[in-house]
Amino acid sequence: MNPTVSIIVPVYNAEATISRCIESIINQEYRDFELLLIDDGSIDSSGTICDRYAAEDSRIRLIHKENTGVSETRNMALDLACGTYLQFLDSDDWITPNATRLFVEEAERYHCDMVISDFYRVVGKRVAQKGDIDDDCVLTQEEFSAHMLQNPADFYYGVLWNKLYRRDIVEKYHLRMNPQISWCEDFMFNLEYIRHAEVFYALQVPVYYYVKTKGSLASQGMSISKTIKMKLMVFEYYNNFYKHVLDEEDYEKNRLQVYRFLVDAAGDGAVPPSFFSGSKKLGEERNSVSQEVVAGEGILMDDYRDRKLLDYYLEPIAQKNNLTLGEVRLLLCLSQLRHIGTRKEIADFAGITVRSLSLLLQRLSLKNMLKYEENRTTKELKITFLPLASPIQNEIAAAQSNFEQAKYAGFTEDELIQYAALTEKIKNNIQKIL
Template identity: 60%
Template sequence: MSPTVSIIVPIYNAAHTIGRCIESILTQQYTDFELFLVDDGSRDGSGIICDAYAKRDSRIRVIHKENSGVSDTRNLALDLAQGTYLQFLDSDDWITPDATSSLVRAAEANRCDLVIADFYRVIGERVSRKGDIEEDTVLTREEFSAHMMENPADFYYGVLWNKLYRRDIVETHHLRMDPDISWCEDFMFNLEYIRYAERFYALQIPIYYYVKTKGSLANQSLTIAKTVKMKLMVFEYYQQFFKTVLDEEEYQRCRPKVYRFLVDAAGDGAVPPAVLPNSKKLGAERSRVAPELLSGSGPLHNAYRDRKLLEQYLETAALKNDLSLQDITLLLALRELEAPCTRRDLADFTGLTRGSLSFSLQRLAAKELILVENLKDIETEEKLLRVSFPTTSAAVFQDLDVALEDARQASQAGLTQEERAQYEALSARIQSNIRSILQ
């Protein structure tokens, strides 16, 4: 049976980083994939590392070949891929645990041909989120192209690794990387693909860590004349793409934006050396799990594992809706509470400080996800909070339900249907015992 996703990683002298890349793929929440590790004539032991991983996991296929460049290397894997979808990584980068599951879910839920996602740009020990499209809806080819026109030469549109492709489109139209181009070859492939795709979706979840260590044109042994010729050729194709997508009148109106590509492309996607805007220390951009605490035993270790598993899935819903993990956890708590309560009790229930609780309540109210009403208990005169939910919260609740179901499925992986039913029954009895003791 063919896998749902074919993941392709071209490798050349990446012995210091390929392990991190492979581990991030093998630890994905989504498991129905095949992984192509294509060693492009590495001389540093990268191929040996790949072979060792292949012995551990049957989903991995290692291909060793003579060095011929990244485009030819990707093409070889494309010829062998069997998945419904195609996903790409570079060997010195890595992906978040929810990357593949988020891409596939977006593709299937929206019946789209291309999913494009936010990513993290990494410089040293700093990381910054990068994205462009903020529309949470399916886009037509014309709408997607209009967004792309606003930021010509942007990595968000040009690269392969923050996207999910349909393999049937690639094969039907015989799309491949051009091995004769060593600059913007990803972008050229994308332009060809977009011509045949009809439905697009922008996933506003950062799923990829891009490390700026790749060489620029200056160290690719290209002459200035060849570089200029290559850029002009790419621009000509870029221009023809928009002439195809837009009618003549619309193209003439947008032509100045199209021509901006030549200026913007001159930077070769370079990352500024200064501290990234809105950056965080690498490792602080998502909730952290302490490995040494995962293997312990006892009630506190069990509670820690349960909490971290739930947080991992809730965080995906939080990022999609521009919320913090604290915000989404509070929203879940408010939905579960059936009666007004004091701020003290709400803080105790969620594990938040009173200050953090007030801040998250304000954020959720500002985003029109909750309506807060202040009451007073007639008997005790305590101040109570009563929360209701406007219709704008429905989409976030849907994402919450998906996260909760994913966490449940993950925790019960490998159990038979009968075992799951027994587990649910026993859990309900245990919770009933606990309630009777604490009341």
């Protein structure tokens, strides 16, 4: 039976980084994938490292070939791929543990032809989140192209690795990389794919770590005349793309915007000055977990593990909806309370201070998630969830389901029944005392 996702990684002289890349893939929460490692004639130990991983994991398909370049290497992988979806990585980058799961969930929830995500840009020991589309909704081809028009030559749109593609579209139109192009070849592939796609979704959760190690065309030794010729060739393709997706009147209105591509492309992937002011130390960009405590024993250790596992599934909801993790936690707490009590009672249930609760309620109110009022006599709160909170509550319910599936993975049906019975007995024992 074919896998749901084919993950493609071209490998060339990446001995220092390929293990990190592969580890991030084989340790994905989502398990139904094949990993296509195509060794493009590496002359270091990359091939040997790939051999070791392929021998240990049956999901890995490894091909060793003569060096022909990244485009032909990706094309070979596309010829071999069997998945419903296609996902790409570069060998010096890596992905978050939930990357493939989030891609597939959104693709299937919205019946997408393409899911595009935010990513982390890594420079040395610093990391910053990068995205472009703020719309939390399904986009048509015209709407997606309009967003792209605002930031021509942006890595967000140009690269392969922050996107999930449908393989049937790629095969129906026989879309492949152009081996004659060594700059923006992936962008040209994307433009051709977008021409045939209809439904797009922007996932505002960073799932990819892009390491800035790739050089510009000049640093690759390409002559100025050849560089200019290649960039003009790509621009012509880009220009023709907008002539195709826009009618004649709209194209004329946006002609100057289209021509901005030539100016923006001159940056050739340079790190913007704003990167460092908005960056964090690598490792601090996600919710932290103490591995020592996770491995510990004791009542408080159990509580910590449960809380951190739940946070792991709530964090993408916060990132996606421009909320803090605390705000999402409170939405979960409020949705589980049968009776909304006083601030003190709610804060106690949520495990936060009354002051923190008040601040979170204010923020959620300002974000039109809920409204609340306090009874002057009883001090009890009346909380009403607003329409904007409804889709987030649905996502929280899905996160709870993922949490339970992860926590009880490997349990048999009989074990689950027995566990439920024992848990109920423990709850009754505690209720008798409290």
